[in-house]
Amino acid sequence: MNNPKSPNDSQSDFWFGAAVPVVWFRRVQSGMALLAIWYFASHWADVELWFSAGGILATKQLAEFIDVGDLAATVRWRLSPLYLVDSPLIYRAFLLIGIALAVAVIWFRRSRIVAVMLWLGVVWLANRSLLISGPEELVLAYGLGYLAVARPGGERDWSTSLSSRLIQVHTTLLIAATALTMLSAEIWWNGTGAAAVAAPIGRRIFDLSSLLGIESLYELITHGIVVVGLAGVIALWVQRLRTTATVVLMVWCGVLGILSSQWMYVAGIAVLLMTFFTENTQHREIN
Amino acid sequence: MIHPNIRLAVWLLIPLHFVVVGLSYLSLVAPSNLHTQVVDVARPYLMLLHLDAEGSILSFSTDAKAEKTHRLQQTESTPADRESIWTDVLEPGFVGADRQRRWQRLLVTIAQVSEADQAALAGRLIEPIAMMNPAAGALRIVREPDLMTNVVDDAAEPPYTVAILRSDDSAVRLVRVPSRRMAAESVRGDDE
Numbered sequence: 001m002n003n004p005k006s007p008n009d010s011q012s013d014f015w016f017g018a019a020v021p022v023v024w025f026r027r028v029q030s031g032m033a034l035l036a037i038w039y040f041a042s043h044w045a046d047v048e049l050w051f052s053a054g055g056i057l058a059t060k061q062l063a064e065f066i067d068v069g070d071l072a073a074t075v076r077w078r079l080s081p082l083y084l085v086d087s088p089l090i091y092r093a094f095l096l097i098g099i100a101l102a103v104a105v106i107w108f109r110r111s112r113i114v115a116v117m118l119w120l121g122v123v124w125l126a127n128r129s130l131l132i133s134g135p136e137e138l139v140l141a142y143g144l145g146y147l148a149v150a151r152p153g154g155e156r157d158w159s160t161s162l163s164s165r166l167i168q169v170h171t172t173l174l175i176a177a178t179a180l181t182m183l184s185a186e187i188w189w190n191g192t193g194a195a196a197v198a199a200p201i202g203r204r205i206f207d208l209s210s211l212l213g214i215e216s217l218y219e220l221i222t223h224g225i226v227v228v229g230l231a232g233v234i235a236l237w238v239q240r241l242r243t244t245a246t247v248v249l250m251v252w253c254g255v256l257g258i259l260s261s262q263w264m265y266v267a268g269i270a271v272l273l274m275t276f277f278t279e280n281t282q283h284r285e286i287n
Numbered sequence: 288m289i290h291p292n293i294r295l296a297v298w299l300l301i302p303l304h305f306v307v308v309g310l311s312y313l314s315l316v317a318p319s320n321l322h323t324q325v326v327d328v329a330r331p332y333l334m335l336l337h338l339d340a341e342g343s344i345l346s347f348s349t350d351a352k353a354e355k356t357h358r359l360q361q362t363e364s365t366p367a368d369r370e371s372i373w374t375d376v377l378e379p380g381f382v383g384a385d386r387q388r389r390w391q392r393l394l395v396t397i398a399q400v401s402e403a404d405q406a407a408l409a410g411r412l413i414e415p416i417a418m419m420n421p422a423a424g425a426l427r428i429v430r431e432p433d434l435m436t437n438v439v440d441d442a443a444e445p446p447y448t449v450a451i452l453r454s455d456d457s458a459v460r461l462v463r464v465p466s467r468r469m470a471a472e473s474v475r476g477d478d479e
Contacts, residue, residue: 015297016289042385049379056393056415065411069400077334126337131396131412132389133337141337142308158289162297169305177312177340178347184316185349192435197348199435202356203391205383212434260347261383 025154031271082128139268179229191219357394365424401447
């Protein structure tokens with residue numbers, strides 16, 4: 001009977017042999033934990049508005065909405081223990097614990113349990129935020145979930161390799177799906193996509209009305225967004241192009257962030273893209 | 288040293304995991320029945336871990352109505368009419384912030400269910416807001432024009448208007464105010 005391969009013997013092993021520099025993996029852990037702090041803190045002021053007994057998404061209110069709309073089959077698996085409470089005090093305690101766990105992930109790096117609890121905290125709050133959750137929860141949920149697989153300090157280990165591979169594959173899928181979904185809308189073909197994203201200034205931090213007046217500019221940005229999204233996900237998996245593709249896709253995230261103001265979402269993707277940085281990237285940075 | 292069982296589980300389960308996640312992401316545009324059925328089978332797993340893609344959240348823009356700025360407005364007069372003065376209900380957070388984005392998602396949901404002729408459903412969501420604004424005699428959701436909308440879009444009726452009837456015990460009853468276009472069609476239907 002053959003002995004199982006050790007990580008050192010299996011550099012070609014896709015899931016267990018990925019060599020992600022410790023320094024970059026720790027940056028990913030810290031970056032996602034910072035986003036989790038941002039996520040929990042952004043709920044602080046609106047606990048009463050959404051989740052209290054008289055709130056818009058109070059459990060009783062939401063149950064009636066689901067009942068009237070016959071939506072039970074659609075949403076029944078969006079489970080969270082937070083549906084059992086409607087006290088703002090308990091919600092705020094939950095948010096504080098979530099923030100404390102994220103801080104522990106950044107500064108203590110001792111136990112996987114902390115990372116698992118942080119992931120569960122985000123998933124439970126995201127599942128509780130029925131009707132008002134968005135893409136930022138999607139990125140936080142999978143990013144923190146995969147990071148919980150790794151060793152807390154990001155040391156080189158089969159679990160850290162597995163964690164980074166899971167993040168890489170999932171992020172590739174997300175960007176590919178985003179770019180492919182763009183192709184289904186006419187605006188991403190006729191050049192007005194960037195303008196359409198920036199147009200509702202009531203939803204955007206930056207008023208880019210002046211951009212909408214320069215046709216060639218917004219058309220160039222539109223085509224650039226689609227091409228970079230599609231080409232970037234392929235280039236990420238070509239060893240020679242990996243670092244360049246990662247940086248270009250981070251810029252792509254920045255452009256989409258400026259246009260759409262979906263900062264937490266694009267920041268999450270940009271942070272997770274750092275798992276594609278290799279030893280060479282690290283050496284280049286040190287030199 | 289990796290235990291052989293872990294290695295086996297990874298090789299079997301992770302591809303399956305990514306297949307269902309990928310199918311969920313790619314089901315946003317126009318999934319076939321087969322595609323929908325497969326995603327539905329995996330939905331408990333995806334929803335439990337918050338991995339499923341909802342609506343068109345990955346697209347950034349499909350130039351749909353859902354991506355326009357929505358405003359909740361109130362008036363003190365009941366019933367609301369053309370002369371009513373509508374003021375914006377204060378939104379949480381600042382423009383573009385996560386807090387306001389959540390508020391926008393709620394307004395989009397109410398507008399969408401209302402336009403799907405599910406007034407009772409929209410009422411369930413607007414009722415707490417009516418309770419929080421005791422001075423409001425009516426509430427409506429409007430879509431704010433922007434540089435990508437045309438005159439037809441800008442002249443469209445608010446997707447949702449509701450009159451609020453208050454009783455002495457501070458309970459509220461909501462009465463959907465039909466749009467002028469719907470009322471005109473109804474009158475024309477009666478004539479026929």
